[in-house]
Each structure stands twice: as structure tokens, then as C-alpha cells.
Amino acid sequence: MGFWEVTQSLVSGLGNTCLIFALTLVLALPLGLVISFGSMSSFKPLAYLVKIIVWIVRGVPLMLQVIVIYYVPGMLLGVPVFSRFVAVIVSFVINYACYFSEIYRGGIESIPKGQYEAGKVLGLSRTQVFFKVVLMQVVKRIMAPMSNEVITLIKDTALARVIMVVEIIQAAQNYAAYGLMWPLFYTAVFYLAYVGILTLLFGYLEKKLDYYKA
Amino acid sequence: MPLLEVKNLRKSFGENEVLKGVSFTLDGGEVLSVIGASGGGKTTLLRCLNFLEVPDGGEILVNGERVFYIDDETGKPVTVPGVQNIMGMVFQQFNLFPQYSVKENLTLAPILHAKSDKRRFKENKREILGEIDKRADEILSVVGLTDKAASYPGFLSGGQQQRVAIARALMLSPEVLFFDEPTSSLDPELTGEVLKVIKGLKSHERAMVVVTHELEFARAVSDKVIFMADGVIVEQGPPSAVFDNPQSEKTMAFLNRSEAY
Numbered sequence: 248m249g250f251w252e253v254t255q256s257l258v259s260g261l262g263n264t265c266l267i268f269a270l271t272l273v274l275a276l277p278l279g280l281v282i283s284f285g286s287m288s289s290f291k292p293l294a295y296l297v298k299i300i301v302w303i304v305r306g307v308p309l310m311l312q313v314i315v316i317y318y319v320p321g322m323l324l325g326v327p328v329f330s331r332f333v334a335v336i337v338s339f340v341i342n343y344a345c346y347f348s349e350i351y352r353g354g355i356e357s358i359p360k361g362q363y364e365a366g367k368v369l370g371l372s373r374t375q376v377f378f379k380v381v382l383m384q385v386v387k388r389i390m391a392p393m394s395n396e397v398i399t400l401i402k403d404t405a406l407a408r409v410i411m412v413v414e415i416i417q418a419a420q421n422y423a424a425y426g427l428m429w430p431l432f433y434t435a436v437f438y439l440a441y442v443g444i445l446t447l448l449f450g451y452l453e454k455k456l457d458y459y460k461a
Numbered sequence: 462m463p464l465l466e467v468k469n470l471r472k473s474f475g476e477n478e479v480l481k482g483v484s485f486t487l488d489g490g491e492v493l494s495v496i497g498a499s500g501g502g503k504t505t506l507l508r509c510l511n512f513l514e515v516p517d518g519g520e521i522l523v524n525g526e527r528v529f530y531i532d533d534e535t536g537k538p539v540t541v542p543g544v545q546n547i548m549g550m551v552f553q554q555f556n557l558f559p560q561y562s563v564k565e566n567l568t569l570a571p572i573l574h575a576k577s578d579k580r581r582f583k584e585n586k587r588e589i590l591g592e593i594d595k596r597a598d599e600i601l602s603v604v605g606l607t608d609k610a611a612s613y614p615g616f617l618s619g620g621q622q623q624r625v626a627i628a629r630a631l632m633l634s635p636e637v638l639f640f641d642e643p644t645s646s647l648d649p650e651l652t653g654e655v656l657k658v659i660k661g662l663k664s665h666e667r668a669m670v671v672v673t674h675e676l677e678f679a680r681a682v683s684d685k686v687i688f689m690a691d692g693v694i695v696e697q698g699p700p701s702a703v704f705d706n707p708q709s710e711k712t713m714a715f716l717n718r719s720e721a722y
Contacts, residue, residue, distance in 0.1 A: 359554075359556075361552060361554050361556035362556060362558065364513055364550075364552070364556060365550075365552065365556035365557070365558070367512075367513065367545070368511055368513065368545060368548070368549070368550040368630075369545075369569075369570035369629070369630075369633065370543075370545045370546045370570060370574060370633065371570060371573060375573055379569060379573065380558055380569075383560045384559065384560060387560070458613065459559050459560050459613040459614075459615055460559060460613070460615025460616065461559050461615070
């Protein structure tokens with residue numbers, strides 16, 4: 248088995264890696280915002296409920312959550328509910344949305360009260376204050392912790408193989424059965440390239456937001 | 462009929478009664494200064510008049526119409542919607558929106574208000590935006606910041622930021638403009654430019670209420686001065702009366718202490 252063939256099969260595994268990454272981000276970013284609103288709700292029962300959910304989701308290994316989401320609904324209903332891939336996406340989205348929600352909450356709570364008051368005395372509605380005044384400042388403040396989470400996400404995609412969703416690590420591990428170890432080490436090159444691109448992207452975004460001082 | 466009439470306004474924070482029944486009137490075009498030591502309730506009064514705090518009791522009338530009162534049947538406070546738009550506010554900490562340029566800080570609220578009438582905005586988009594932009598230019602020249610229109614607040618001096626905040630409040634043509642210690646977070650050499658702008662705004666078009674520690678300024682621009690202590694108005698009247706001929710011991714003590722600085 249030559250280098251070229253291994254590369255090809257790793258690249259096809261990388262397809263799933265990228266898909267899990269992209270779908271999780273697209274769905275978890277807005278869901279996280281909704282969860283953060285829940286945890287900041289002045290309706291206390293809702294806030295406590297959300298905090299408990301966040302505690303559980305952050306407190307249990309993601310690998311276990313993937314297994315639970317895939318197997319448990321099927322065990323309860325007697326028929327499989329999620330396909331393997333959908334189970335991965337559902338568990339990743341819930342998990343990351345909870346982490347994101349805490350980052351959002353930290354960012355939102357760090358915005359000075361005066362910003363809300365200034366919006367209010369100008370006659371803006373609460374929604375307008377949030378979307379036109381606060382949100383952009385939150386984005387700037389959470390850039391660094393967000394880039395951390397996003398970089399962690401790309402590496403967490405490797406957990407999908409626990410329910411046999413083939414991604415790049417699994418693709419490489421298949422060669423281990425033939426006694427080939429180097430494809431596994433070779434995957435690091437792909438991860439490093441991926442994270443390198445993300446780092447550049449976040450650097451660019453941070454620079455873009457540098458035009459003002461908070 | 463007075464422009465603003467405040468009757469027996471009360472506000473507590475928990476056990477702490479901050480306003481113990483404050484009443485006064487303000488005519489159009491008048492400037493009212495509110496003076497007194499910290500903790501006397503000056504800022505809370507201003508925040509109640511702006512509805513940043515909901516008063517516990519009393520009434521607020523604008524041009525004879527009740528805009529705030531306690532409902533007789535439910536006992537709950539009622540604020541008439543839209544009243545925010547006739548009250549403008551300038552904060553001690555400026556509270557400019559850092560991600561927007563000076564010009565955008567001015568135009569944000571007017572544009573959003575114009576957009577709320579979707580149909581009219583769609584049909585006359587260009588004229589409406591043009592008008593708002595023109596008005597922003599005019600007001601920037603009033604506060605002397607025409608050349609800073611494209612700058613971002615974080616790159617301006619405190620005095621310039623406060624002038625932007627004043628301009629932003631003026632954009633909505635408030636009938637009453639409130640200033641909450643507008644120079645207290647400024648370096649001494651920057652207070653002059655802000656006070657000069659406030660002085661220049663005195664006109665028949667609007668009334669102004671200024672909470673301030675700048676007694677010289679209060680004396681020079683005010684038509685009326687209120688001295689507050691412990692949640693009540695201890696003394697009120699024209700500046701000459703309050704400053705030169707105070708009737709209350711508390712006022713005298715405060716003025717003496719302030720002069721000592």
C-alpha cells in the first residue's frame with residue numbers, strides 16, 4: 248500500500264471530518280445563543296433547568312454522549328431513531344451549543360450596563376439594543392475563547408468513530424489491521440493544516456474587529 | 462402650563478428610600494440644575510424621570526398629560542409608551558457605542574425609528590436617510606465635532622466623547638434633555654469644552670435638567686436650582702436665591718463645604 252493510496256483514503260475520511268465540523272458549527276452557534284438566553288432568563292425555573300442541562304452536557308464525556316444519543320432512543324422505542332451520522336451531529340451540536348452558551352453568557356454579561364441604558368433612552372427596543380448595540384461587542388469579546396472551542400471541535404470529530412462513522416482517524420486506523428502504523432501519524436499533518444487555516448482565519452477576523460476600541 | 466411637572470416622586474431600593482417625595486415644575490426653555498452631596502438622590506431622580514428606574518410612587522406630567530402614575534385600582538406603576546422619545550439623556554460615562562463611528566452613533570436610533578414605519582421608509586428611503594444624515598451634520602457642527610464624524614469613540618478624548626453623547630441625544634429632538642453629572646468623569650481641563658456646549662444649547666426649543674457638581678456653572682446657566690439631600694428637595698429657587706441667600710442650614714453647610722475645595 249503506497250503513500251498515494253493512503254493519502255486518498257485519508258482525504259475521503261477527511262470529508263466526514265469536515266462535514267461534522269461544519270454542520271456542528273452552523274447549528275451549535277445559534278443554538279448556543281438560545282441556550283445562553285435561557286440560562287440568563289429572569290424566569291428562574293427556566294434558568295435553573297438550563298443550567299442543569301449545561302452541567303450534564305459539559306460534565307459527561309462527549310464520547311459517551313455520542314453513544315447514548317445513538318443507542319438509547321432505539322433501545323427505548325425498539326427501532327433505531329437516528330442514523331449513525333445523524334446521531335453524531337445531534338450529540339455534537341448539543342455538546343458544543345452548551346459550551347458556546349457559556350462563552351456567549353460571559354460575553355453578554357461583560358457588556359457594561361450603560362450600553363443597554365443608552366439604547367433604552369434612545370427609544371430602542373430590547374431586541375434592537377441586543378442586535379444593533381450589544382451583539383457586535385460580544386462577538387469581539389468572545390473571539391479568543393471561541394477560536395479555542397472551534398479548534399477543539401475539529402479534533403473532537405475523531406470521536407465519531409466510536410459508533411463507526413468513518414472519519415480521518417478511522418480511515419487511518421483501518422491500515423493498522425495490516426500492520427501499518429504510519430498512516431495514523433500521517434493524519435496529524437491534515438489536522439495541523441486544518442488548524443493552521445482556522446488560526447489564520449481567526450487572526451484575520453480579530454484584526455477586522457480591531458478598528459474600534461471597546 | 463409647565464412642560465414638566467413632577468409630583469411627590471418616590472423610589473426605594475430595598476430598605477433604602479432614595480427619593481422621599483420629590484416635587485417640582487419646569488417650564489419650556491428653562492435650565493434646572495440639581496445640586497447636592499453624593500447619595501442625596503440626584504442621579505436616582507434623573508433616572509426615574511428617564512424611566513431607567515421605575516418610581517414607586519408619584520406622578521410625572523409632560524405638557525399637562527400624565528406620562529407616569531400609579532394605577533388606582535391595581536396599585537401598579539404605569540408608564541405611557543413612547544414617552545422615552547421626549548426625554549433625552551446624557552450619561553456621566555458617555556455610553557457611546559464603540560463599534561460605530563461618531564456619525565453612526567448619531568444616526569443609529571433615528572434610522573431605526575424611521576424603519577419602524579416600514580412602508581413609509583421603503584417609499585422614501587433616500588429622502589429619509591438624507592434628512593437624518595443632514596441633521597447629524599448640523600448637530601455635529603453645533604458641538605464642534607464636524608471633523609470627527611468618521612472617528613470611533615475609543616479614539617476620542619473624554620470631552621469629545623461627551624460632546625458626541627450630547628449630539629446623539631439631540632438627534633431625537635427631546636423636549637427635556639437630562640445630564641447626569643456630564644463632566645464628572647472628565648479631566649479638569651476637558652470640562653470647559655463640555656460645559657460650553659451645554660450652555661450653548663440653552664434655547665426655547667428644549668428644557669434641560671443638569672445634575673452637577675459644577676456650582677459655578679449651575680449658577681451661570683440655570684434658571685432654577687434644586688438642592689437635594691437625603692432624598693428630598695431641601696431648597697429650590699432661582700440661582701441667586703439658592704446660592705446667595707440660602708434659607709436652610711443644610712444648604713449653607715453644603716455650599717460652604719463646596720467652596721472650600
